[in-house]
Amino acid sequence: MSNANWEVVIGLEVHCQLMTKTKIFSGAATAYGAEPNTQADTVTLGFPGVLPVLNHDALQMAVKFGLAVDAQVAERSVFARKHYFYPDLPKGYQISQYELPIVANGHLDIELADGSTKRIGITRAHMEEDAGKSVHDAYAGQSGIDLNRAGTPLLEIVSEPDIRSSAEAVSYLKKLHQLVVYLGICDGNMQEGSFRCDCNVSVRPRGQKEFGTRTETKNVNSFRYVEKAIEYEIERQIEVIESGGKIVQETRLFNPDTGETRSMRSKENANDYRYFPDPDLLPVVVTAADVARVRSTMPELPEAKRNRFVEQYGLPKYDATVLTGEAALADYYEAVVSTSGGDPKTCANWVITDLLGALNKLGKEIGDSPVTAPMLAGLVARIADKTISGKIAKDVFEAMLAGEGDADTIIKAKGLVQITDESAIIKAIEDVMAKNPGQLAEYRAGKDKLFGFFVGQAMKATQGKANPDALNRLLKEKLAP
Amino acid sequence: MSLSPEQIRQVAKLARLELNPSLTEAYAGQISNILELVGQLSAARTEGVGPMAHPLEMTQRLRADEVTQPDQREAFQAIAPAVQDGLYLVPKVIE
Numbered sequence: 001m002s003n004a005n006w007e008v009v010i011g012l013e014v015h016c017q018l019m020t021k022t023k024i025f026s027g028a029a030t031a032y033g034a035e036p037n038t039q040a041d042t043v044t045l046g047f048p049g050v051l052p053v054l055n056h057d058a059l060q061m062a063v064k065f066g067l068a069v070d071a072q073v074a075e076r077s078v079f080a081r082k083h084y085f086y087p088d089l090p091k092g093y094q095i096s097q098y099e100l101p102i103v104a105n106g107h108l109d110i111e112l113a114d115g116s117t118k119r120i121g122i123t124r125a126h127m128e129e130d131a132g133k134s135v136h137d138a139y140a141g142q143s144g145i146d147l148n149r150a151g152t153p154l155l156e157i158v159s160e161p162d163i164r165s166s167a168e169a170v171s172y173l174k175k176l177h178q179l180v181v182y183l184g185i186c187d188g189n190m191q192e193g194s195f196r197c198d199c200n201v202s203v204r205p206r207g208q209k210e211f212g213t214r215t216e217t218k219n220v221n222s223f224r225y226v227e228k229a230i231e232y233e234i235e236r237q238i239e240v241i242e243s244g245g246k247i248v249q250e251t252r253l254f255n256p257d258t259g260e261t262r263s264m265r266s267k268e269n270a271n272d273y274r275y276f277p278d279p280d281l282l283p284v285v286v287t288a289a290d291v292a293r294v295r296s297t298m299p300e301l302p303e304a305k306r307n308r309f310v311e312q313y314g315l316p317k318y319d320a321t322v323l324t325g326e327a328a329l330a331d332y333y334e335a336v337v338s339t340s341g342g343d344p345k346t347c348a349n350w351v352i353t354d355l356l357g358a359l360n361k362l363g364k365e366i367g368d369s370p371v372t373a374p375m376l377a378g379l380v381a382r383i384a385d386k387t388i389s390g391k392i393a394k395d396v397f398e399a400m401l402a403g404e405g406d407a408d409t410i411i412k413a414k415g416l417v418q419i420t421d422e423s424a425i426i427k428a429i430e431d432v433m434a435k436n437p438g439q440l441a442e443y444r445a446g447k448d449k450l451f452g453f454f455v456g457q458a459m460k461a462t463q464g465k466a467n468p469d470a471l472n473r474l475l476k477e478k479l480a481p
Numbered sequence: 482m483s484l485s486p487e488q489i490r491q492v493a494k495l496a497r498l499e500l501n502p503s504l505t506e507a508y509a510g511q512i513s514n515i516l517e518l519v520g521q522l523s524a525a526r527t528e529g530v531g532p533m534a535h536p537l538e539m540t541q542r543l544r545a546d547e548v549t550q551p552d553q554r555e556a557f558q559a560i561a562p563a564v565q566d567g568l569y570l571v572p573k574v575i576e
Contacts, residue, residue: 020546021546021547021548022546022547022548022549022550026550027544027547027548027549027550028548028550029548029550035554035567036566036567036568037554037557037558037567037568037569038552038554038567039552040554040557041550041553042550042557043550045557053542053543053544054541054542054543054544055543055544055546056543056544056545056546057546058546059543078534085497086574087569087571087574099532100534134574135568136573136574138566139565139570141572141573142563142570142571142572142573143570143571143572143573143574144565144566144568144569144570145568145569145570145571146567146568147569272495277534277535279535281535281541282534282535282537282539282540282541282542283534283535283540283541284540284541285540285541
């Protein structure tokens with residue numbers, strides 16, 4: 001059998017760290033990169049007698065997510081203890097939600113390579129606390145524990161097993177990533193572990209109704225690794241089954257260096273988490289009024305924004321998609337359009353081609369762009385009012401990138417103002433004609449394509465500053481036999 | 482409900498409890514008795530009764546997202562059995 005005879009079934013569990021200032025159940029800070037254990041208070045350390053108190057903002061963020069994926073926000077949700085023995089959570093249990101999560105039955109629509117849309121169900125999303133970090137190799141016979149991350153609020157987002165390929169999985173993840181960043185509930189930093197993914201993968205013969213046995217590959221923290229881990233798992237499972245073996249339900253780990261997954265623990269040794277409602281926490285109640293309040297703070301979401309960009313600015317879908325990829329970029333674009341007086345498509349070209357190209361080269365984010373939105377708007381305005389040509393504008397843009405000031409300053413300092421004075425342009429044209437009698441004769445004898453040559457020469461003679469429309473018109477007149 | 486000695490060993494393993502082998506049988510009997518006692522609850526009629534998450538008829542209060550806990554690492558680590566480089570040291574754990 002070849003892979004074409006197998007159907008792949010994938011469900012993803014995404015842990016995203018919520019962007020609160022403090023932990024989910026205590027007032028200790030959650031800043032990334034602090035000295036070890038300087039953000040681990042008595043609640044984080046699991047001291048006897050301390051009580052967890054839920055962070056208001058963490059709850060709001062979870063509700064916000066629920067609304068964004070069109071899910072049910074539970075009026076009443078309950079925290080449960082999930083027990084496991086590991087020193088990265090000193091209490092001996094993780095506070096999570098089990099039977100009654102805050103968010104249930106949502107969905108996210110992803111776009112497939114062929115341009116069609118597919119709906120991926122979101123089974124649930126629940127709040128829980130993150131664990132600490134362990135250092136295993138530095139101390140003889142001992143592990144070092146840093147509990148700064150322990151207690152950081154997480155939203156675990158569980159998809160339905162609706163995903164059928166690694167490409168769909170990546171598409172779903174990117175969409176989800178974009179969404180949580182848009183919502184301002186997660187910084188989306190995958191290197192720092194703010195957004196990480198567990199991949200549940202199984203295969204079944206095409207046409208079979210029952211799911212195959214699945215494996216879960218834990219904590220994959222980049223889109224590329226997710227793709228590789230899933231591809232590896234698919235190949236491995238098909239190979240095992242085709243050679244007469246059986247898939248064991250187990251947890252696996254992905255090794256980015258080899259691109260392989262390996263078994264971490266099998267189901268027989270699976271933890272018995274002994275979930276039960278945490279007596280330290282009361283049921284969480286979210287009223288309709290609470291939900292309405294959160295709804296009123298919802299930003300415009302990526303899809304709505306993209307559609308609006310197409311309608312309002314008459315942009316092609318591709319441009320609108322790029323510009324709305326990040327909320328900060330979309331805001332930048334809208335600031336340029338609204339203040340420059342330039343044509344929306346021209347503005348889009350500047351932002352997509354010139355600005356993003358430059359930022360990419362510099363390795364900078366839109367927020368750190370050396371050319372701010374007012375600066376780019378200033379440049380587009382000078383093109384719109386014909387002070388400079390589009391061509392000269394490219395040089396001005398480079399100068400702005402290099403920190404030489406805003407467009408007007410640079411245009412003035414470099415004497416780049418477009419020549420619209422027709423007598424000056426005519427003089428340049430006449431010089432060019434006088435210097436190139438051969439080409440002139442050929443042109444007049446019918447070699448039309450030499451027109452471009454004269455445009456180039458005349459532009460050169462004016463250091464590119466001649467108004468292109470005027471130059472074209474005057475050239476045609478002068479060159480005519 | 483009656484537990485076998487084998488089940489007792491498995492439960493002890495999952496709970497990371499060291500079990501005196503000579504007491505396995507006795508524990509099996511005792512824990513079975515406890516389960517039987519609790520099992521009497523299943524005779525109660527619970528149709529239409531929602532599961533209770535907490536004995537108090539109250540809902541969770543929320544905390545403002547403000548840092549209230551300053552760094553007290555020095556004080557906490559002074560009473561820890563072993564620390565180094567700001568980390569708490571524990572017997573090696575690798576899964």
